[in-house]
Amino acid sequence: MREPVVIAGCGVISAVGCGLESLRVALRENSSGLRPLEKFNPPRFQSNLVGAVPDSFINIENPAWSLANEALQQACAAAQKILSPIPATRIGLVLSTTKANITTLERLAENQPGSETARRHLQADLLAADFATAHGASGPVQTISLACVSGLTAISQGAKLIQRGDADAVLVVGVDALSAFVVAGFTALKAIDPLGCRPFDAARCGLSPGEAGAAMVLVRADFATGDRIKIGGFGSSNDANHLTGPSRDGSGLAQAIRGALTAAKLLPHDVDYVHAHGTGTSYNDAMESLALRTIFGDEGPPVSGSKGMLGHTLGAAGVIEAIICVLAMSGNFLPGTPRLETAAEGTPKNLVREPRFEVQLKNVLKLNTGFGGMNGALILQKL
Amino acid sequence: MTEADLADARLGQRFGRLDLSSRLALLAVAALKINFDEFARDRIGICLAASAGSLTTDVNFWQGRNGIGGPSPTLFAYTLPSAAVGEIAIHFKLTGPNLCFVGAEKIIVPEAMDLIRRGEADGCVCVFCDVISAELAEIISLPPIATARACFLQRVRD
Numbered sequence: 001m002r003e004p005v006v007i008a009g010c011g012v013i014s015a016v017g018c019g020l021e022s023l024r025v026a027l028r029e030n031s032s033g034l035r036p037l038e039k040f041n042p043p044r045f046q047s048n049l050v051g052a053v054p055d056s057f058i059n060i061e062n063p064a065w066s067l068a069n070e071a072l073q074q075a076c077a078a079a080q081k082i083l084s085p086i087p088a089t090r091i092g093l094v095l096s097t098t099k100a101n102i103t104t105l106e107r108l109a110e111n112q113p114g115s116e117t118a119r120r121h122l123q124a125d126l127l128a129a130d131f132a133t134a135h136g137a138s139g140p141v142q143t144i145s146l147a148c149v150s151g152l153t154a155i156s157q158g159a160k161l162i163q164r165g166d167a168d169a170v171l172v173v174g175v176d177a178l179s180a181f182v183v184a185g186f187t188a189l190k191a192i193d194p195l196g197c198r199p200f201d202a203a204r205c206g207l208s209p210g211e212a213g214a215a216m217v218l219v220r221a222d223f224a225t226g227d228r229i230k231i232g233g234f235g236s237s238n239d240a241n242h243l244t245g246p247s248r249d250g251s252g253l254a255q256a257i258r259g260a261l262t263a264a265k266l267l268p269h270d271v272d273y274v275h276a277h278g279t280g281t282s283y284n285d286a287m288e289s290l291a292l293r294t295i296f297g298d299e300g301p302p303v304s305g306s307k308g309m310l311g312h313t314l315g316a317a318g319v320i321e322a323i324i325c326v327l328a329m330s331g332n333f334l335p336g337t338p339r340l341e342t343a344a345e346g347t348p349k350n351l352v353r354e355p356r357f358e359v360q361l362k363n364v365l366k367l368n369t370g371f372g373g374m375n376g377a378l379i380l381q382k383l
Numbered sequence: 384m385t386e387a388d389l390a391d392a393r394l395g396q397r398f399g400r401l402d403l404s405s406r407l408a409l410l411a412v413a414a415l416k417i418n419f420d421e422f423a424r425d426r427i428g429i430c431l432a433a434s435a436g437s438l439t440t441d442v443n444f445w446q447g448r449n450g451i452g453g454p455s456p457t458l459f460a461y462t463l464p465s466a467a468v469g470e471i472a473i474h475f476k477l478t479g480p481n482l483c484f485v486g487a488e489k490i491i492v493p494e495a496m497d498l499i500r501r502g503e504a505d506g507c508v509c510v511f512c513d514v515i516s517a518e519l520a521e522i523i524s525l526p527p528i529a530t531a532r533a534c535f536l537q538r539v540r541d
Contacts, residue, residue, distance in 0.1 A: 044453070098463055100436070100485075105445055108522060123523060124436050125486035143485040145436060145464045153482065160497060181445060185459035236480035236503070237425065238472040244460045252478060255425060259480070259503065371460055372469025374481055 004221035005159040006228040006383065008082045008169070010323045011074025013067055014212040014310050015051035019074060023320075024327050030336040030355050032309050034196045034208050037178075045183050046192035051210025051311025052178055062118045063177035064101040064127060067213030067316075072135050072173050075215035082223050083169055092139035092167035095128035096154035096174035097315035098147060102181045131173060139167040147370025148277070149236070150174065151214070151318020152378045156234035158218045169219045174319030178211040182314070189244065191281060197312070199278030199305040199337055200285050200351055202344040207279045210311020214320035221383065229326055232266070232363065232379035235259025239373035246284050246369055250291030253367065253375040257295050260365065260377035271301045271379075272361045273334060274348075275325050277368045278305025279312055284369060289347045291367075301365075304352040308339030318368045318376065325380050329361045384411045386529045394474065402440045402461035404433060404512045405470040407531035412471055412508055417535050425478045428504035429471050430495040432484040432511050433464040435523065439516040440466075446518075467512060479504045488513075495536050506537035 012019065015033030016026035026033065033051055040048040059066040076083060083091065101121035107114050121127040128143040140161055144154045151174040158170035176182075186192050186209060193206035221230060236259065239252035246252075261268065276288055292300055306324055313320060328335055334356040343351050366378045384407045392398065392410050401409070408431065419427065444458045460466060465483040472478065480503050484490050488511040495507035510533045520527040 099441075102441065105438075105441060105522075109445055109448075119522065122438060123485070125484075128486075142490065144483065145433075145485050146468070146481060146483045147463050147465050149481075157482075160501075164497065180448075181441070181462075184448060184454050185444070185456075185462065188454050188456035188459055190456075236428075236482075238429070238469070238478050238481050240424070240472040240476045240478045243466065243469050243473065255478065370465075371463055372465045372481075373472055374465065374469070 002163045004230045004383065005162045005218050006221045006224050006230045007216050007326055008219045008224050009075045009079030009217040010326060011071040011215045012320055012323055013053055013057060013070045014320060015053060015210055016309060018057055018070065026309060027324060027327060027335045028355055030338050032338045034311060040183050046187040047194040049196045049208055050178055051208060053211055061115060062101055062121055063103055064175050065121055067177055067211065068131060068173045068175035071213035071215035072131060072171060075217050076135055079217035082219055083217065086168050088136050088138040090139055090168040091137040092141060092161050092170040093128060093132040093137040094142045094144060094154045094158045094170055094172045095124065095131060096144050096150040096319060097124050098145055098150060098176055099179065099182060100124040100127050103177060103179045106180055135171055137171055147372050147374050148314055148317055149368045149370045149374040149376035150315045152366060152368050152376040155231060155322055155378060159231040162218060162220055169217060171215060171217055172319060173215040174316035175213045176211060176314040176316050178209060183209050193280055196339060197280035197307050198339045199280045199308055200343055200347040201340050202342045204280045204282060204285060206281055207307065208311040210313040212310060212313040212316040212320050214316045214323055216319060216323060227330065228383040229329055230381050230383050232381035233260045233263025235263065235377040237375045241373055244371050246287040248287065250287045250294055252373060253288060253291035253369055254294040256375040256377040260379045264379040264381060266363055266379065268296050270363050271365045272363050273301055274303045274365045275321055276303050276305040278307050280307060286346060292348050298349060300348055300350055302334050302350045302352045303348040304335050304337040306335060308337060322366050322378060325364045325366050329364055329382060332359055333357045334359050384531045400457065401470055403529060404514045405461060405467040407529065408467040408510045408512050409470055409474055411510060411531040411533035415533055415535050419475050422506055424476050426505040427477045428479040428498045428507040429468050429477060430482045430491050430507050430509050431468050432486060432488055432491050434513040435515050436464040436485040437462050439514050439519050442516060442518050471508060499536060499538050506535060509534045509536060
């Protein structure tokens with residue numbers, strides 16, 4: 001019997017503001033944080049509508065550090081009582097990121113100055129090491145970079161480190177900052193919706209780039225008290241189909257969901273809510289809908305997605321979206337799907353457009369998929 | 384595997400279009416000569432670590448930003464360290480679990496063993512990519528290198 005691992009504290013900074021409360025309010029109001037940002041104006045970029053954190057929170061030379069550091073501070077403060085008796089050597093850290101401090105590369109290419117630290121943080125593993133030092137984690141440190149499944153994989157790795165006895169607590173932090181590099185890349189792929197991301201909408205035509213820092217403190221269950229949410233299980237798979245496009249039949253994501261359900265010892269009908277990847281790209285939403293139908297049939301659990309609120313935050317997405325699930329479970333509500341107007345044919349019947357309140361969520365399924373055919377499914381459970 | 388090994392390598396029509404890390408990784412796995420037909424493909428995981436992530440490809444991608452038509456969409460797909468994982472999965476049709484780390488090689492085998500011990504996979508392809516171009520070497524103050532190596536772990540059969 002593996003020791004349960006629970007979430008002891010969370011922290012977040014995103015397009016809807018700094019702190020859990022700003023995210024909670026945005027979720028309850030179903031609002032969107034997408035806004036135009038001049039530096040991403042067309043025609044160089046496909047759209048300037050992005051999920052940007054207010055400038056006042058960003059160190060322009062090292063945005064990844066400022067975003068993740070803020071989230072880590074919040075999460076560690078929330079879990080302070082639980083963390084304080086744990087020796088630093090028993091606290092680990094897992095970083096999830098796709099591009100670390102890639103803006104340094106942009107600055108160097110334009111012959112702009114860059115500090116040694118900003119240059120060092122181009123390397124994601126060194127960024128992780130510096131977070132660990134700054135936040136008193138001298139246990140194992142890992143850096144996960146598995147496309148848009150990085151965040152869920154990082155949470156799973158954090159739980160594994162604790163279950164293996166390598167740590168008693170693990171700080172999981174996901175981060176990616178908005179950059180010309182990434183927005184130009186998605187522009188090159190013609191993957192950005194000029195009108196803003198509309199997950200599962202009939203008129204959807206792409207994602208909206210976003211940025212965020214999101215962190216959670218994982219601990220062995222016996223360290224925490226009160227209402228607790230545990231990492232129930234994780235499933236991972238690869239479509240083995242195409243580098244940038246999802247499989248058309250959803251079989252890879254369905255395989256990952258089955259893996260997560262098996263690990264959590266659950267059956268499909270036990271799942272109370274699914275928080276989707278929901279990028280707003282035509283093929284991904286269609287694939288995800290097919291995978292959900294494969295597992296749950298036509299009448300599945302409620303499904304919603306948050307990228308119309310936050311944009312696609314890449315390495316932070318899995319962590320911040322898992323935190324959304326935690327807020328929903330602890331606040332007894334179902335998040336809506338901001339910016340969804342008309343649900344596309346074939347999308348889940350129980351798509352949640354507006355938030356629903358007074359609901360009890362015991363078992364929640366969080367999904368992410370990514371370039372390279374990666375699929376991840378994470379189960380969160382109330383203990 | 385090094386860049387010298389790439390000269391005569393032919394691993395399908397797409398091989399020449401992959402970035403350097405993905406080509407080296409694919410070649411290193413192919414050199415293992417594993418008969419994956421002996422396994423259920425959904426029970427084979429891939430665990431990869433890249434010493435410098437995808438920074439070499441990142442530099443190449445960003446150098447093309449001012450070209451006609453802007454940066455390359457094809458190259459953008461390789462500006463993720465896990466692109467090599469995807470290429471290995473596609474080439475060998477491996478649909479099991481994936482892990483991709485940025486950093487040192489030592490993490491790979493213990494994590495692959497853990498995947499097998501936990502019952503998430505029956506076997507795991509382990510790959511280490513150490514690719515630092517001359518341009519990147521100047522930025523991060525590490526020596527240029529281009530190598531990949533692989534091994535395969537599997538559950539002991541009764």
